[in-house]
Amino acid sequence: MTLGHGNNAALEALIIGTSEAACRLREMIRRVARSNASVMLCGPSGSGKELVARAIHDEGARAGKAFSAINCGAIPGELIESELFGHEKGSFTGAHARRIGHFEATEGGTLFLDEIGDMRFDMQVKLLRVLEDRTIVRVGSSDVKAVDVRVISATHQDLGAAIADGKFREDLFFRLGVVVLQVPSLANRAEDIPALIRHFQRQMPADAKCRFDDAAMTLLMQHAWPGNVRELRNFVERASVLHGGETLGFEDVAMLLNPTAALAPRRAVPSSPAAVPASADDVAAAAPHAKTPAPGRPIDLKREIETIELEQIHVALDLADGIISEAARLLTLKRTTLIEKMRKYGVHQQAA
Structure with a gap:
């Protein structure tokens, strides 16, 4: 997927591919772009939901206005209200100046709320009120400001299950999902893979582009792609770095799809920056080899555990493209627990 600039002719280049799923998605974008209704995009991580949101914005009447994106899973719960609605100077510790929130900054345009399922329950109530009244109040202020x-x-996430578990408000779901649009996984549009590869290679110099024989392309189209379009893009970049200008076969592609196997001999060096797995299934297997105590050579067990923990946090964040909620899922941690560990090790958030 890539972005166009607000007309139907450009939409053919906006969503890459000729599969039934891609054609259906383009048609749905055209339809919802004509209205001003709230849209909820559902689909797996890496499938291109933000690009679809931008496409809806670019194809609609608000195309000349601002587009703003905020990842609700990447911002600590105590800061999300300020991010959305803004705050006044002195309204809380660290509020050294007035700050305009995303709603005000996006006046007249489109605000994309990614990973809405991660929003704290109390914030869901405040967001619902804003959507119903079309007004916001900055943190620390009593002034009501209308927003368009x-x-x-x-x-x-499965919001139906979250609603049943009391973790997501049903009334907010209906307010956000006037139209619910499903973004397909890459596995459900595998026939678009050759076109997507050509698209990702378009900006590469000729000597960096790879070619794939029939067996290699068949393997690519049969791969599960748990990371979806994002994973395919990373694969194309990895192939260009390691095999630029070459024609790759089945075994070459199999190795590129599982680069951790090729790096296994180097796993004895925990600090190696190259030892990064490329799929969610490799997170658990990516831990460095533990040191074995030897006579007269004690091991600082706490430090070794912290080293492993820090490495796995970096690995998970890399696999999740900086999305904290997805990284927490890979690590089987609660999002708040991962945020606490990131603070402990001084790991900065990698998502906007």
């Missing part, structure tokens, strides 16, 4: 913003939200 179209909201598009996205999630990879």
Whole structure:
């Protein structure tokens, strides 16, 4: 997927591919772009939901206005209200100046709320009120300000289950999902893979582009792609770095799809920056080899555990493209627990 600039002719280049799923998605984008209704995008991580949100914005009447994106899973719960609605100077510790929130900054345009399923329950109530009244109040202020913003939200979670468990408000779901649009996984549009590869290679110099024989392309189209389009893009970049200008066969592609296996001999060096797995299934297997105590050579066990923990946090964040909620899922941690560990090790958030 790539972005166009607000006309139907450009939409053919906007969503890459000729599969039934890609054609259906383009048609749905055209339809929802004509209205001002709130849209909820559902689909797996890496499938291109933000690009679809941008496409809806670019194809609609708000195309000349601002588009703003905020990842609800990447911002600590105590800061999300300020991010959305802004705050006044002195309203809380660290509020050294007035700050305009995303709703005000996106006046007349489109606000994309990614990973909406990660939003704290108390914030869901405040967001619902804003969507119903079309007004916001900055943190620390009593002044009510009208806003004209179209909201598009996205999630990879099962919000039906979250509603049943009391973790997501049903009334907010209906307010955000006037139209619910499913973004397909890459596995459900595998026939688009050759076109997507050509698209990702378009900006590469000729000597960096790889070619794939029939067996290699068949393997690519049969791969599960748990990371979806994002994983395919990373694969194309990895192939260009390691095999630029070459024609790759089945075994070459198999190795590129599982680069951790090729790096296994180097796993004895925990600090190696190259030892990074490329799929979610490799997170657990990516831990460095533990040191074995020897006579007269004690091991600082706490430090060794912290080293392993820090490495796995970096690995998970890399696999999740900086999305904290997805990284927490890979690590089987709660999002708040991962945020606490990131603070402990001084790991900065990698998602906007």
